[in-house]
Amino acid sequence: MNPIFEEHPHRRYNPLTDSWVLVSPHRAKRPWQGQVEKVAGDDRPAYDETCYLCPTNTRMNGEVNPDYQDVYIFNNDFAALLEDTPPHSFEEDELFKAETERGLGRVICFSPRHDLTVPEMEEAAIRKVVDAWVDEYLTLGGKDFINYVQIFENKGFVMGCSNPHPHGQIWASSSIPDEPMKKQIAQLKYWQKNQRSLLADYIEKELFKQERVLFENEHFVALVPYWAVWPFETMIVPKRKMARISDMTDAEKDAFANAYKRLTVRYDNLFETSFPYSAGVHQAPTDGEAHDEWHWHFVFYPPLLRSATVKKFMVGYEMLANPQRDITAEKSAGVLRALSEVHYKTK
Template sequence: MRKTSRRMADGREIIYFDDTEPYVSGAAVRQAEDTRPLPSAEEVLKGGAQVRYDPLTGEWIAMASHRNDRTFLPPADQDPLAPTVPGGFPTEIAEADYDVVVFENRFPSFSPRNGGSASFVDGDPLWPTRPADGRTEVVCFSSAPKGSFGGLHPRRARTVLEAWADRTAELGGQPGVEHVFVFENRGREIGVTLPHPHGQIYAFPFVPPKAARMLEMARQHRDRTGGNLFRDILEAERRAGTRIVTVGEHWTAYVPAAARWPVEVHLAPHRDVPDLPALTDAERDDLVRIYLDVLGRLDRYHPGPEPLPYIAGVHQAPVRQGRDLFRLHLQVFSVLRAPGKLKYLAGVESAMASWISDTTPERIAARLREVG
């Protein structure tokens, strides 16, 4: 694989990860110029996004009003993630072809270009605020106009995994970044506005609430038992066996005992690993195999031709804290509880974060084994 970094017309970085010739050997190089008349990346931020502290929950809330202007369901011939072909629509990717590409989001939730400094809303110390620093990136899995990670050839999926690991390591080394989250959304039901096969990476300037909560639970578990919570959960699931979906040499896929979504699967490594960069080549190969297997099962979960809408996330250890407690794992879940029927997060779930499942984890796992 060959990595090439370039700059877009507005100053954003774009990175090509090539796994095919003539680029992988260096016989050809990525040198197309982005000539679009774009405003600078700093100008798009319109004074800078910020995060504000919610004293009721202890959470940071990002305020990014410039994102209201982002691209929404464009015509097929104006796909901003497609290659730029001669005489065609000028896209985010200046090259006429590509394998895997990563670039800074044009409408970022977090960006190193935010100006300003820490202060208080209305000058009141009750509400601290600071620039929404960090970085937001788009990961294009393929130049194909439609699809998702599950439709990739294993070799291409491995390249995407290498890009994820590369970006995790690089973003985690940037000043002010506290957590790197890799994810893919699929389906309009999830809110996807571009059908092009892609995902995103958020480099947070804080540890987001779910990661912080898992870290705290892991800390309490160690204080109470001396064990690693993530490892103990995996070992308990493997002992029970009733919710196991599939097992590889280095990874196990299972439905968690307290699954909250209509369809939910976790993938955990057999070794204590904090993040993607720490995986060995053999572990990366096995992750690609088992992940593609699970995604295929999810597409067959409900009868009918419609692909399953889902959110897939890579949960990694925070950059600076709790790395001895946290354990890398992937989570894939769907809001589709039955064909044509979505699980809406209404009163108790949205207002009180108290979850009610419409099925059982054992039924989910049984169905996923059945369609394997």
């Protein structure tokens, strides 16, 4: 990195979303007198009789969970999208428009164990989660009214997660949401110009530079993106260009599970706490098109900044003008890269 960029404010371009982030590395030196989050207790039982996601327990709608032994998936009891939404649109003029949105919501329990999170699960168990994601992508995406399948995980109460049981969600919608659409447009533009994948070219250069790469295995690279917004934002990218997670071979699924665990263990080790984040897959729409331009990837957006109790807020300038961060991507990559891949609880 140019020393000027290491010490002075600068903007970085995100080619995936055609947007910019303001980086202000000198601000990391300022004292913190803002809000300090409470650290949630991490001493949970393997089974919680009050948890609506634990095996054999009754959910709010009266349905009883089976005595599941690994991954369990069910229709979200309070889904944001509904399959039976009637088609309707409204357009008074170009300033007032609305249309109904049809879709489906699914909940995926990663494990029957209430006391686990992804970094504490075995790789074989995480691989079952990956398999379930692939199955759901194909099943939901195969419906004629679904054009995008968003797979994601919210970990930790700081991220608004209402239940600590290890789980994620899948929202499948008839329209393509804004963030994937930005990446759709940018990748298509790059593909049409270069006949190459934007992310394939990007990770090739990142592997050569080694400034922001955290680790790699045979099939995946984990790194802090050059354009990261969140303090310890990361991304897992397949080395082979693939449009969707269903394109993975069995070996690649194993490698993805390996990268998922290794990265989240580093997160937990950073502040020796169950590290909160929102994470999810961005991949090709399910609109029947080939989407040769797409290169799927898995992103992590964690809010913690200085410790287990200091959170980064997107307020003020970030909401009104431009995303901003206080430490460079290279600095956060160096911190994460130096961490052990042995979970702090097992030391």
